[in-house]
Amino acid sequence: MNADPLKQYLKSEGATLVGVGDVTEALSKEIIHLNRGIAIALNRNLNRETIRLLARLQGLSVAWLSARGYRNLSIPPDSDRQKDKLITRLYKLFCHKTAATCSGLGWVGKNGLLINRQYGSRLSWATVLTNAPLDADEPVRESECGDCVLCVMHCPSGAVKGDHWSISNPRRKLVAYDKCAALKSRRQTLDGKPNCGFCVTVCPYSRNGKREKAGK
Ligand code: SF4
């Protein structure tokens, strides 16, 4: 089933990137029938307005697919932050990075964040899982960080280990999140928000978009 009409529709409604991945390998038995992941990205920081826009795009996807008789499950952009909700449990079964890598929109960088060639990690993501037999994009199988170690060098807590992600080992722990969380709690901003993010600001992909091949 050609996915282009859905992708073009979502982009005409404001999506920055849309991809479709075959996510079969990443699904637990509860949701194994929903083996296509539609990855939707906006080139914006994740805040309340971004969440609203992503949720709208998910709603449009679901309506488009439902009108054609398919089943769907939306994984909200902030489902990892929602407490005491059913979707929080579902998020543990599936995360946005999986749909993004399976649909060829990026890889998981040494900093543990989804890195897109054009936008780096300055994207916010939402996912719709579906049983529609959409044509899947070619996945990204290996990290494209190459020999860059900027996020390793500049992480003030030593949390970024410097390992490479690959699709064959997607759960490899690239970042010691306990060290990261401890540092961010010590460096809270005046309004109480965690304060760091050097691993984003130093990343050449996030600063400049596509990196020069010579640096890889
Ligand atoms: S947010 Fe800061 S402490 Fe955490 S991994 Fe990134 S650079 Fe390191």
Ligand code: SF4
């Ligand atoms: S700073 Fe370098 S190593 Fe770290 S995520 Fe970006 S490209 Fe990869």
